[in-house]
Amino acid sequence: xxxxxxxxxxxxxxxxxxxxxxxxxxxxxxxxxxxxxxxxxxxxxxxxxxxxxxxxxxxxxxxxxxxxxxxxxxxxxxxxxxxxxxxxxxxxxxxxxxxxxxxxxxxxxxxxxxxxxxxxxxxxxxxxxxxxxxxxxxxxxxxxxxxxxxxxxxxxxxxxxxxxxxxxxxxxxxxxxxxxxxxxxxxxxxxxxxxxxxxxxxxxxxxxxxxxxxxxxxxxxxxxxxxxxxxxxxxxxxxxxxxxxxxxxxxxxxxxxxxxxxxxxx
Amino acid sequence: xxxxxxxxxxxxxxxxxxxxxxxxxxxxxxxxxxxxxxxxxxxxxxxxxxxxxxxxxxxxxxxxxxxxxxxxxxxxxxxxxxxxxxxxxxxxxxxxxxxxxxxxxxxxxxxxxxxxxxxxxxxxxxxxxxxxxxxxxxxxxxxxxxxxxxxxxxxxxxxxxxxxxxxxxxxxxxxxxxxxxxxxxxxxxxxxxxxxxxxxxxxxxxxxxxxxxxxxxxxxxxxxxxxxxxxxxxxxxxxxxxxxxxxxxxxxxxxxxxxxxxxxxxxxxxxxxxxxxxxxxxxxxxxxxxx
Numbered sequence: 207x208x209x210x211x212x213x214x215x216x217x218x219x220x221x222x223x224x225x226x227x228x229x230x231x232x233x234x235x236x237x238x239x240x241x242x243x244x245x246x247x248x249x250x251x252x253x254x255x256x257x258x259x260x261x262x263x264x265x266x267x268x269x270x271x272x273x274x275x276x277x278x279x280x281x282x283x284x285x286x287x288x289x290x291x292x293x294x295x296x297x298x299x300x301x302x303x304x305x306x307x308x309x310x311x312x313x314x315x316x317x318x319x320x321x322x323x324x325x326x327x328x329x330x331x332x333x334x335x336x337x338x339x340x341x342x343x344x345x346x347x348x349x350x351x352x353x354x355x356x357x358x359x360x361x362x363x364x365x366x367x368x369x370x371x372x373x374x375x376x377x378x379x380x381x382x383x384x385x386x387x388x389x390x391x392x393x394x395x396x397x398x399x400x401x402x403x404x405x406x407x408x409x410x411x412x413x414x415x416x417x418x419x420x421x422x423x424x425x426x427x428x429x430x431x432x433x434x435x436x437x438x439x440x441x442x443x444x445x446x447x448x449x450x451x452x453x454x455x456x457x458x459x460x461x462x463x464x465x466x467x468x469x470x471x472x
Numbered sequence: 473x474x475x476x477x478x479x480x481x482x483x484x485x486x487x488x489x490x491x492x493x494x495x496x497x498x499x500x501x502x503x504x505x506x507x508x509x510x511x512x513x514x515x516x517x518x519x520x521x522x523x524x525x526x527x528x529x530x531x532x533x534x535x536x537x538x539x540x541x542x543x544x545x546x547x548x549x550x551x552x553x554x555x556x557x558x559x560x561x562x563x564x565x566x567x568x569x570x571x572x573x574x575x576x577x578x579x580x581x582x583x584x585x586x587x588x589x590x591x592x593x594x595x596x597x598x599x600x601x602x603x604x605x606x607x608x609x610x611x612x613x614x615x616x617x618x619x620x621x622x623x624x625x626x627x628x629x630x631x632x633x634x635x636x637x638x639x640x641x642x643x644x645x646x647x648x649x650x651x652x653x654x655x656x657x658x659x660x661x662x663x664x665x666x667x668x669x670x671x672x673x674x675x676x677x678x679x680x681x682x683x684x685x686x687x688x689x690x691x692x693x694x695x696x697x698x699x700x701x702x703x704x705x706x707x708x709x710x711x712x713x714x715x716x717x718x719x720x721x722x723x724x725x726x727x728x729x730x731x732x733x734x735x736x737x738x739x740x741x742x743x744x745x746x747x748x749x750x751x752x753x754x755x756x757x758x759x760x761x762x763x
Contacts, residue, residue, distance in 0.1 A: 280664050297664075304661035308679040308756045317675060318665030346758040360665070 231258040232291075233368050233400030234279060239288035241274055248274050250424030251288070256400050258367065263403045263411035266421035267456060272404045275421070276372050279402065293400075296368040297361035301376045303353035305345040305360075312341040315360045331363035332356070335389060351382035355389065362393065369394075371403045375410065387413060395436070408452045412445060413438050420455045428455045544726035552726040553733070561715065566734060568711040569704065572628065573696050573738075576635025580692065583636065584643030585685065592651030592681070593673060605644055613637045614702050621707065631703035638699035642691035650684020651677055683757065686750050693742040697735060 234256035241249040248271040256262050266272040277283040278290060280298045305314045315328035325341070332338050335355040345353060354374060361369060371390070375383040391414055394401050405411055411418045412432055420428035430452060434444060453459075526546055532538040533545030540548070556562035587605060590597035613634060620630035654677050662676040704713020712731050719727035 282660055282664060298661075300657070300661065302657060304657055306658060306662075306676060306679070307758065308682070309675070318662065318667045318671065320666075344756050346756065364665075 232256070233258045233260065233293055234402065235289070235291040236275075236279075237289040239275075239278065239286060239290055241271070241278060241283065241286045247424050249278070249286075252425050254419070254426060256368075256402060258400055259398045261394055261401045261403070261414060261416045263405055263415035263418045264421055265405060265408060265411050265418060265452065265456060268406065270421045271424050272421045273372060276370050276402065276404045279368070280370050293367035295364060295366045296370060297364045297366040298370045298372065299354075299357050299361045299374045301373040303345070303348075303357040305348075305353060305356055307345050309345075310341070311337070311343050311345060311348070311356050314345065314356060315341075315363050317360070319364065327363060328359070331359040334362065334393065335359045351378055351386060354378060354382075354386060358390070358393070362397065365397075366399050369397075369399050369401045371401060371405075373405055374403075375407070376405075383410075390414065391436070408449050408456070409440060412448050412452065413440070418452060420452065428452075430455075541723060541725060544729060549726050549729050549733075552724075553730045556715075556727070556730060562730070562734070565710065565712045565715045566738070569700060569713070570738070572631055572703070572711065573635060573700055576632045576699070577639050577692065577696050579632065580636040580639025580696070581643055581689070584640035584688070584692070585647050587640070588644045588647035588651065592648045593677070602648070605641070609641050609645070613641075613699065617702065617706060626707040631700075631708070634703045635696050635699040638695040639692040642695060643685070643688040646684045646688030646691065647681055650681030650688075653684065654680035683754060686746065686754065689749075690743070690746050693746060694739070697739050697742070701735065 232255060234254060236252060236254040239249055239252045239254075240247055252275065254275075264272045264275065274283065276298075278286055279292055280296065281292070282298075305311070306317065309317065312325055312328035312332065315331055316323045316325070319327075329338055329341050332341050335358050337352060337355050337359060340348065340352060340356070345356070348356060354377075358374070374390075375386050378386055387410060390401075390403075394414075403411070403414060412434075415432055418430045418432060419426045420430070422428075430448065432448060434442065434448075438445060529538070529543075530546050533540070533543070538545070544552070553562070587601050591601040591605070592598070616637065617630065617634055620633050624630040624633060658676055658680065659672060662672045667675060700711075701713055704711045705717055708714040708717070712734055716728055716731045719725075719731070
């Protein structure tokens with residue numbers, strides 16, 4: 207019913223994605239968004255603005271509504287009230303790669319693109335994530351990390367102005383995750399699209415984002431700018447301080463034996 | 473033989489034990505599975521059973537335990553089969569029967585998948601179609617033969633109608649289940665990629681329902697032969713079933729057995745066709761282990 211009144215997930219003439227940082231255009235504008243399940247609001251009159259080209263990480267405890275917010279922005283959940291403005295060109299990478307098992311990797315990458323796109327276009331996107339040699343493979347033959355990169359290529363080939371990442375590294379092993387995080391960092395710096403990364407990993411958020419948002423009780427409860435220079439170092443004491451602060455925000459107190467932790471950071 | 477954990481009794485000097493014990497006392501050697509097995513090819517092992525059965529049959533016939541008018545010996549059956557092929561009666565009967573199955577299968581497949589698509593893809597279709605089909609499904613289709621004969625006479629139509637009916641239900645059920653069993657996460661991914669409704673059906677739902685459709689096809693083929701046997705034994709004047717009925721009237725067990733073997737052979741052929749289709753169409757499946 208909200209659909210008629212408020213016209214949510216509308217696609218206005220958002221300033222084109224090539225806007226340079228000196229003219230901060232908006233990639234996402236959310237105003238007074240409410241999404242309720244059985245009368246219980248999971249998102250409660252939420253406000254959110256994301257600048258074009260900005261990397262925003264969204265943290266929160268499980269069940270806080272962060273994934274619901276991402277689904278709303280992706281246009282997958284329209285049972286909402288409030289205003290949601292997103293770019294026409296947006297792409298999602300989910301926690302599971304969600305490749306169609308019956309299509310070869312390159313066909314998966316091109317799936318849903320308008321017209322009859324060339325295979326070379328898929329191969330270009332796959333090469334960008336380091337999977338150029340697996341274009342012809344069936345998804346079942348990919349490793350977890352490869353499948354996730356294919357899913358990323360499928361998102362990037364759409365040349366999105368907004369890239370939505372729903373815990374895309376959650377199911378990867380620790381080593382693969384580090385590589386995948388670096389890859390996303392690189393791709394973002396090269397493409398310059400706005401990114402909204404939903405995660406429960408504080409370290410990941412501080413590592414990648416310009417701005418970290420903590421979601422709680424259906425609203426953005428806390429906002430933290432990350433001013434550290436890029437190619438961030440986890441061992442940097444400022445990094446540790448940011449992480450501790452955010453963890454506290456999430457209800458995880460710093461351990462009592464803090465001298466040890468400090469020694470680690472130093 | 474290398475499973476040896478206890479230290480050797482001093483009276484038996486075993487060379488292999490003497491070698492392993494000082495290296496790792498208390499350990500058990502794990503022998504590679506390939507070295508333990510005798511190297512008889514699998515196909516040979518698999519054919520042994522049927523060949524033994526055939527030998528037993530011949531033996532019982534030769535010793536007179538199995539009277540020829542109960543069950544003719546294998547040699548006679550081979551000869552009769554040769555005769556039937558030579559005078560053309562078996563080949564023409566096979567042609568007629570195959571044609572009936574093919575037409576019935578085609579019509580049944582069209583009806584079954586068509587209805588499954590309607591009720592699988594649309595909620596309205598489900599409400600309209602599914603309840604009726606589930607109700608009709610419980611009626612044994614063979615029981616409808618008398619009604620079909622009254623409706624359609626005794627020509628080809630009632631026979632094909634029985635096969636069509638028998639074939640359409642398993643296809644309907646499996647295609648419908650296949651469509652409804654498509655991972656909703658994949659459908660959501662398709663939506664997020666900007667697929668239209670028809671694009672979703674074509675690129676996500678139908679390929680996802682294909683394994684189910686193949687299972688349905690397998691069941692359908694089995695039922696098609698069953699329906700054929702029933703249909704051809706009532707009021708037929710051609711086909712394998714007719715040959716069998718005729719043989720029964722003349723007490724020719726050898727001809728009956730030949731016809732049964734032909735049924736089995738045709739069933740195997742149908743199974744081979746489905747397997748080939750699966751290999752071509754389902755090679756993307758992670759569970760696929762053939763080739």
